[in-house]
Amino acid sequence: xxxxxxxxxxxxxxDKWEEVEAFKALTDYSLPKYYTLIEFPYPSGQSLHVGHPxxxxxxxxxxxxxxxxxxxxxxxxGWDAFGLPTENYAIKKKIHPSVATKNNVETYKSQLKSFGLxxxxxxxxxTCDPDYYKWTQWIFIQLFKYGLAYKKxxxxxxCTSCKCVLANEEVIDGECERCGSEVVQxxxxxxxxxxxxxxxxxxxxxxxxxxxERVKTQTINWIGRSEGAECDFSxxxxxxxxxxxxxRPDTLWGATYMVIAPEHPIINELxxxxxxxxxxxxxxxxxxxxxxxxxxxxxxxxTGVEIKGVKAVNPVNNEEIPIFISDYVLISYGTGAIMAVPxxxxxxxEFAKKFDLPIIEVVxxxxxxxxxxxxxxxxxxxxxxxxxxxxxxxxKKKITQFLEDNxxxxxxxxxxxxxxxxxxxxxxxxxxxxxxxxxxxFVAIDESxxxxxxxxxxxxxxxxxxxxxLSRITDWVNVKCPKCGGDAKRETDTMPxxxxxxxxxxxxxxxxxxxxxxxxxALDYWMPVDWYNGGMEHTTLHLLYSRFWALFLHDIGxxxxxxxxxxxxxxxxxxxxxxxxxSKSRPEFIVNPDDMINEYGADSFRLCEMFIxxxxxxxxxxTNGMKGCKRFLDKVCGLTEIAKGKGATSELENKFHKTIKxxxxxxxxxxxxxxxxxxxxxxxxxxxxGSLTVDxxxxxxxxxxxxxxxxxxxxxxMYGGTKLLSLTEWPAYDESKTIDxxxxxxxxxxxxxxxxxxxxxxxxxxxxLNAAKSDEKVKVFIEDxxxxxxxxxxxxLVNIVVK
RNA sequence: GCCGGAGUGGCGGAAUAGGUAGACGCCCGGGACUUAAAAUCCCGUGAGAUUAAUUUCUCGUACCGGUUCGAUUCCGGUCUCCGGCACCA
Numbered sequence: 023x024x025x026x027x028x029x030x031x032x033x034x035x036x037d038k039w040e041e042v043e044a045f046k047a048l049t050d051y052s053l054p055k056y057y058t059l060i061e062f063p064y065p066s067g068q069s070l071h072v073g074h075p076x077x078x079x080x081x082x083x084x085x086x087x088x089x090x091x092x093x094x095x096x097x098x099x100g101w102d103a104f105g106l107p108t109e110n111y112a113i114k115k116k117i118h119p120s121v122a123t124k125n126n127v128e129t130y131k132s133q134l135k136s137f138g139l140x141x142x143x144x145x146x147x148x149t150c151d152p153d154y155y156k157w158t159q160w161i162f163i164q165l166f167k168y169g170l171a172y173k174k175x176x177x178x179x180x181c182t183s184c185k186c187v188l189a190n191e192e193v194i195d196g197e198c199e200r201c202g203s204e205v206v207q208x209x210x211x212x213x214x215x216x217x218x219x220x221x222x223x224x225x226x227x228x229x230x231x232x233x234x235e236r237v238k239t240q241t242i243n244w245i246g247r248s249e250g251a252e253c254d255f256s257x258x259x260x261x262x263x264x265x266x267x268x269x270r271p272d273t274l275w276g277a278t279y280m281v282i283a284p285e286h287p288i289i290n291e292l293x294x295x296x297x298x299x300x301x302x303x304x305x306x307x308x309x310x311x312x313x314x315x316x317x318x319x320x321x322x323x324x325t326g327v328e329i330k331g332v333k334a335v336n337p338v339n340n341e342e343i344p345i346f347i348s349d350y351v352l353i354s355y356g357t358g359a360i361m362a363v364p365x366x367x368x369x370x371x372e373f374a375k376k377f378d379l380p381i382i383e384v385v386x387x388x389x390x391x392x393x394x395x396x397x398x399x400x401x402x403x404x405x406x407x408x409x410x411x412x413x414x415x416x417x418k419k420k421i422t423q424f425l426e427d428n429x430x431x432x433x434x435x436x437x438x439x440x441x442x443x444x445x446x447x448x449x450x451x452x453x454x455x456x457x458x459x460x461x462x463x464f465v466a467i468d469e470s471x472x473x474x475x476x477x478x479x480x481x482x483x484x485x486x487x488x489x490x491x492l493s494r495i496t497d498w499v500n501v502k503c504p505k506c507g508g509d510a511k512r513e514t515d516t517m518p519x520x521x522x523x524x525x526x527x528x529x530x531x532x533x534x535x536x537x538x539x540x541x542x543x544a545l546d547y548w549m550p551v552d553w554y555n556g557g558m559e560h561t562t563l564h565l566l567y568s569r570f571w572a573l574f575l576h577d578i579g580x581x582x583x584x585x586x587x588x589x590x591x592x593x594x595x596x597x598x599x600x601x602x603x604x605s606k607s608r609p610e611f612i613v614n615p616d617d618m619i620n621e622y623g624a625d626s627f628r629l630c631e632m633f634i635x636x637x638x639x640x641x642x643x644x645t646n647g648m649k650g651c652k653r654f655l656d657k658v659c660g661l662t663e664i665a666k667g668k669g670a671t672s673e674l675e676n677k678f679h680k681t682i683k684x685x686x687x688x689x690x691x692x693x694x695x696x697x698x699x700x701x702x703x704x705x706x707x708x709x710x711x712g713s714l715t716v717d718x719x720x721x722x723x724x725x726x727x728x729x730x731x732x733x734x735x736x737x738x739x740m741y742g743g744t745k746l747l748s749l750t751e752w753p754a755y756d757e758s759k760t761i762d763x764x765x766x767x768x769x770x771x772x773x774x775x776x777x778x779x780x781x782x783x784x785x786x787x788x789x790x791l792n793a794a795k796s797d798e799k800v801k802v803f804i805e806d807x808x809x810x811x812x813x814x815x816x817x818x819l820v821n822i823v824v825k
Numbered sequence: 826g827c828c829g830g831a832g833u834g835g836c837g838g839a840a841u842a843g844g845u846a847g848a849c850g851c852c853c854g855g856g857a858c859u860u861a862a863a864a865u866c867c868c869g870u871g872a873g874a875u876u877a878a879u880u881u882c883u884c885g886u887a888c889c890g891g892u893u894c895g896a897u898u899c900c901g902g903u904c905u906c907c908g909g910c911a912c913c914a
Contacts, residue, residue: 024865061914063914064913064914066914102914104914105913105914106912106913106914107913107914176912178912179912187912188912189912189913190910190911190912190913191912191913191914192912192913193912212912236829236830237829239828239829240828240829240830240908240909243827243828243829244828244829244909244910244911246828354911439911440911441911442911443911443912445912446912447912448912518912518913518914519912519913519914520914523914557908558829558830558908558909559908559909559914560909560914561829561908561909562828562829562909562910562911563909563911563914564914594830594831594907595907595908597907601906603907603908633837633838633849633850634837634838634850635837635838636838636839638830639830639831639838640831640907640908641837641838642836642837644836644837644851646836646837646850646851646852647837647850647851649850649851650849650850650851651850653850653865654850656865695837695838695839695849695850696838696839696840696848696849698849698850699838699839699848699849699850700848700849701849702849702850703848703849706849766845767844767845768844768845769845770844770845770894770895772894772895773844773893773894773895774895775845777845778845810894811894812894813844813894813895815844818844818845819844819845819895821844821894821895822894823894823895
């Protein structure tokens with residue numbers, strides 16, 4: 023066999039694996055287990071492009087190797103099917119979202135199967151399946167019962183023309199994506215999940231997890247824990263107080279003005295005292311049109327209005343200071359009000375310069391005539407009453423104690439993390455299983471009534487009241503209150519797409535169980551997930567949301583392990599061949615995997631996906647790269663023509679041991695590209711050598727199997743493999759055979775390479791130096807010079823410093 | 826703007842507890858085979874000088890500076906690109 027005849031081979035082995043259920047995770051819970059997880063796809067209107075298979079193939083390689091190493095592997099797949107894009111697609115194409123989803127799932131599934139992934143399809147889940155979302159709703163009810171789901175007034179994007187709520191994504195430059203009309207902020211009561219109650223746990227849990235560093239740091243920054251103090255400023259000629267949060271209570275003496283968010287309720291409370299209320303009100307209107315993001319983006323040009331007729335009083339020195347409203351202060355963080363210390367905060371400094379407000383130095387160490395001094399490590403307090411002379415850290419403790427002792431404030435911890443808005447005014451999502459009773463308030467439906475099935479309606483288009491399309495189905499909406507039996511209504515908002523994906527890894531443990539989310543036994547065995555790979559873009563939302571749910575389900579006794587994922591890695595994106603992100607707006611750069619597989623075969627495609635670059639970095643797609651991978655596989659097939667002799671090993675033995683070692687460790691470290699390069703190098707060495715033994719060929723296809731399983735199975739079967747190669751043992755290597763007797767080391771003179779010498783491995787320093795100095799090329803550079811220093815790094819280099 | 830990453834030949838990338846920069850592959854050029862082409866095989870391939878030579882030298886890992894015998898790797902600063910910014914999932 024001198025060619026990879028993929029048309030004959032690929033389907034043959036895919037059918038074989040399916041026939042014998044080769045990749046079915048076993049329910050024998052005495053076996054050592056390994057749970058590999060990839061983010062399940064969102065089956066949108068577009069078919070898969072060449073970017074999707076990269077993480078799938080990577081984790082398939084990991085799963086296949088673990089299986090060969092004797093683990094009972096769970097490598098499942100499913101569909102994250104609810105959500106806005108499918109609904110919009112359905113409205114546009116005039117197909118029901120459930121039909122659109124069904125079609126897309128079919129397409130995706132056949133594509134995934136053509137890649138030869140070793141998935142256990144018997145555990146497939148679909149978040150829009152009532153048997154699945156029954157448990158999504160059940161979890162919501164538990165969150166509600168434990169006080170972690172509550173309703174709150176929230177601002178939403180409102181299109182003035184479409185008369186509907188828009189997702190942030192649908193707002194482009196303050197205009198509606200569909201009609202281009204103005205978008206304003208409106209208030210609506212929304213279901214929220216109290217993820218902030220888990221902020222500290224989400225932070226603490228990270229510590230012992232094997233998450234890649236950038237995921238950890240981004241999560242930590244997103245949660246944004248900061249220690250500080252809340253402190254009351256009284257309002258002159260009023261009994262009202264303005265409570266602020268600051269991380270720098272030590273700088274209280276430097277507060278020269280205050281700033282409150284435009285939405286702050288105290289504005290209306292003080293209406294009678296405010297002289298320029300009209301001006302304030304129009305600023306509020308303008309701010310209402312901007313999102314938080316737009317507000318902080320315009321940070322360079324700070325805007326604001328002084329609230330005239332009202333002064334605040336600094337509690338530590340009784341100074342009267344002005345109050346401004348400005349949109350750089352967000353109502354959603356802290357208390358929605360700050361004391362401004364322009365000498366020691368960059369944003370306050372800019373604002374003070376613009377509005378010509380006094381800047382007082384209270385921490386020595388910088389030059390506040392030029393910029394704010396924000397260092398908290400080195401400063402000494404000045405102009406600060408009893409704090410003078412203290413270091414910042416000590417001053418913080420002392421002032422916090424002072425505030426508490428005098429009932430002026432309290433030391434506190436705040437998080438940037440905000441609660442999770444858990445409602446959408448949309449059709450295509452899980453109905454929220456709550457009944458709103460005029461007498462009893464919010465009442466969860468009885469768990470025996472789950473799933474609360476999403477009504478199958480003709481019209482799921484948006485309403486012009488801003489309510490969910492479900493609100494139109496009166497016979498579904500109108501119900502009796504489960505508590506008092508009186509007339510009541512169902513909640514008509516649905517859950518966001520994040521809901522189903524927040525616990526799917528639990529369902530995989532026991533996907534088909536009608537009575538439980540999953541049995542305790544299955545959860546105890548499979549959880550936690552051993553290795554979860556996914557996109558960086560999911561770090562701050564999905565990853566955090568799902569950890570929150572898992573921690574909660576642990577707290578109420580559903581799962582035994584607190585943290586759901588032991589290890590988290592992240593792949594880089596595949597870009598278009600033009601080096602830019604693949605996007606439906608540039609269809610000429612979308613490459614369909616089907617075309618690649620038809621032309622080069624599944625194994626070439628898998629190999630190319632993994633060889634194209636560092637798995638963790640994004641990289642442009644290259645159809646040319648497919649050719650190189652196909653050539654490699656053709657040459658692997660060609661080995662069958664030069665394989666001779668049984669049992670005996672050849673001079674290639676050490677090279678085999680080295681390659682096994684490298685491929686084994688590279689897979690564990692996600693360095694798939696160098697693992698493939700190592701196998702290519704070995705292949706070149708075999709051809710240079712001219713032949714290999716049959717056993718060596720069997721070893722070669724065994725380590726190639728996770729990467730190119732079809733061709734490996736085929737060759738394996740040619741050489742008497744009775745059971746599937748995919749279920750055969752991963753080869754061991756002999757460490758002593760991975761080390762060469764001789765080693766080439768570099769010889770530098772004054773740090774410049776002047777020669778290379780071959781010496782025995784682990785040579786002594788004297789030996790190496792003598793060998794280096796007697797090298798003809800090196801001699802020229804050290805003759806007639808005095809040697810100042812000699813450096814020897816064993817097995818690496820010699821550096822001779824001369825004068 | 827804020828948070829997190831990245832920048833190495835014509836291209837994708839390799840090599841970092843600081844130690845021979847460019848593994849492996851693509852493209853390209855030359856040759857073999859062929860009536861011819863494709864496929865395949867062999868050779869070459871960072872840039873610039875230099876040599877009879879496949880010789881020798883210099884430069885070179887986004888940019889500027891620093892530490893070091895030695896920096897792609899560490900430190901300080903700058904630029905550019907990518908991901909996220911909470912109702913896309």
